[in-house]
Amino acid sequence: xxxxxxxxxxxxxxxxxxxxxxxxxxxxxxxxxxxxxxxxxxxxxxxxxxxxxxxxxxxxxxxxxxxxxxxxxxxxxxxxxxxxxxxxxxxxxxxxxxxxxxxxxxxxxxxxxxxxxxxxxxxxxxxxxxxxxxxxxxxxxxxxxxxxxxxxxxxxxxxxxxxxxxxxxxxxxxxxxxxxxxxxxxxxxxxxxxxxxxxxxxxxxxxxxxxxxxxxxxxxxxxxxxxxxxxxxxxxxxxxxxxxxxxxxxxxxxxxxxxxxxxxxxxxxxxxxxxxxxxxxxxxxxxxxxxxxxxxxxxxxxxxxxxxxxxxxxxxxxxxxxxxxxxxxxxxxxxxxxxxxxxxxxxxxxxxxxxxxxxxxxxxxx
Amino acid sequence: xxxxxxxxxxxxxxxxxxxxxxxxxxxxxxxxxxxxxxxxxxxxxxxxxxxxxxxxxxxxxxxxxxxxxxxxxxxxxxxxxxxxxxxxxxxxxxxxxxxxxxxxxxxxxxxxxxxxxxxxxxxxxxxxxxxxxxxxxxxxxxxxxxxxxxxxxxxxxxxxxxxxxxxxxxxxxxxxxxxxxxxxxxxxx
Numbered sequence: 001x002x003x004x005x006x007x008x009x010x011x012x013x014x015x016x017x018x019x020x021x022x023x024x025x026x027x028x029x030x031x032x033x034x035x036x037x038x039x040x041x042x043x044x045x046x047x048x049x050x051x052x053x054x055x056x057x058x059x060x061x062x063x064x065x066x067x068x069x070x071x072x073x074x075x076x077x078x079x080x081x082x083x084x085x086x087x088x089x090x091x092x093x094x095x096x097x098x099x100x101x102x103x104x105x106x107x108x109x110x111x112x113x114x115x116x117x118x119x120x121x122x123x124x125x126x127x128x129x130x131x132x133x134x135x136x137x138x139x140x141x142x143x144x145x146x147x148x149x150x151x152x153x154x155x156x157x158x159x160x161x162x163x164x165x166x167x168x169x170x171x172x173x174x175x176x177x178x179x180x181x182x183x184x185x186x187x188x189x190x191x192x193x194x195x196x197x198x199x200x201x202x203x204x205x206x207x208x209x210x211x212x213x214x215x216x217x218x219x220x221x222x223x224x225x226x227x228x229x230x231x232x233x234x235x236x237x238x239x240x241x242x243x244x245x246x247x248x249x250x251x252x253x254x255x256x257x258x259x260x261x262x263x264x265x266x267x268x269x270x271x272x273x274x275x276x277x278x279x280x281x282x283x284x285x286x287x288x289x290x291x292x293x294x295x296x297x298x299x300x301x302x303x304x305x306x307x308x309x310x311x312x313x314x315x316x317x318x319x320x321x322x323x324x325x326x327x328x329x330x331x332x333x334x335x336x337x338x339x340x341x342x343x344x345x346x347x348x349x350x351x352x353x354x355x356x357x358x359x360x361x362x363x364x365x366x
Numbered sequence: 367x368x369x370x371x372x373x374x375x376x377x378x379x380x381x382x383x384x385x386x387x388x389x390x391x392x393x394x395x396x397x398x399x400x401x402x403x404x405x406x407x408x409x410x411x412x413x414x415x416x417x418x419x420x421x422x423x424x425x426x427x428x429x430x431x432x433x434x435x436x437x438x439x440x441x442x443x444x445x446x447x448x449x450x451x452x453x454x455x456x457x458x459x460x461x462x463x464x465x466x467x468x469x470x471x472x473x474x475x476x477x478x479x480x481x482x483x484x485x486x487x488x489x490x491x492x493x494x495x496x497x498x499x500x501x502x503x504x505x506x507x508x509x510x511x512x513x514x515x516x517x518x519x520x521x522x523x524x525x526x527x528x529x530x531x532x533x534x535x536x537x538x539x540x541x542x543x544x545x546x547x548x549x550x551x552x553x554x555x
Binding site for chain 2 (some may be wrong): 047050052053
């Protein structure tokens, strides 16, 4: 015990450099001879070094604390704190919990729907959706009309029918006024009409009503004199459901007859300016006259509902009449007389058509 | 030294020279200059001002020791270095507390510093052991050891302070204390 104490003191004196030169040489000799002494020296040196470093660390920490106390931490904190909204803070602190809760909620909803049979009973909804899709299609049908016309042109028939778009029009007065649909002539550079006899006339648009989808053309060729008396009358009153009706138009080169019935007094989605008719119509029929069995003009073929049997639509003649009345007087040549005398009543259908076809024109748009 | 250099942010070279020369003034200016930056980092990333203080002092001690031992090489701005060390320390602390949400809001550019703090950590463990060993040692041993080994007092001074009749008694006492301290220190896991 005492020996060890003595040795420790000697080691300390050695490490602190308090030995005389002779003592030092002696001790170093002892150290090199005795491995035990040597390790003790190293251990002691390391351990006391650790104590010293520990002390230094404590001292440094004390100094830093003292400096820290001089800083106004609160003021700095207020300055630097970004105050996010409580939602953000909530999310930051609890996002894992919130995520788990949300997953459970979604799972619960899905399994409830599954077990109550909601997910397998979708046909009802599906049917409704289809109805809506159809609805969208009828709006684009007008566009299809023109695109089809375009397709035909590109199909090599350019010498016969070089028009960009094609529709049908019919005479409304003997002095060269022709009614058609606005969508047929919209964006037109120039508009020509071609009769069943092959004669082609240049026209200008004297009136167009975008909302009613009605346009009125005036033949401008100097050679044109008159159509002669218009054989059909314009019916002002509304026609009843079940009336046998027909149209003639130019879905391709040459007049095509289309028979059918008036099936509803409203158009697509209850549009009261239109009739619904069950007539086979095709792109190119747009603007064609709709006549009843006696030969009265009751409407203008306008559009059809795709993927639905027997649902074409025609603008009511009353709407057409209103549009004609709205034509500014200064864009007309002379007066406009709407024919009220019907020359077709009592004739057989082929005879009616024979008379009619001279007053129905192919409208070509460039 | 001119007056301007005695206040405000010290230059990086000043800091290194100051630490080597044990300059209290430089240490203080260093501390005050960069603490707000670290406070901002910590309090905006799920911490409070005490966390900021701990982290910052740890980083300053890392820097201090590195400079003192001479293996500090300034490869970037000192500001960036301190920020990077603190950022790493704080990320570590956050994941230890299970509060790390996967992202950290940064306010400065930073470097990737790895294992700068590992060595320091080992040392911290040793120091903690030493601290608790000294606590367990009790008086008067604790003071004798501290006076002799830390404050470099002579045995004569210690003798007078504690009223030992001669230096030999004091030496024996100190020896016993040291043996006990060693025992306590190495007993700890």
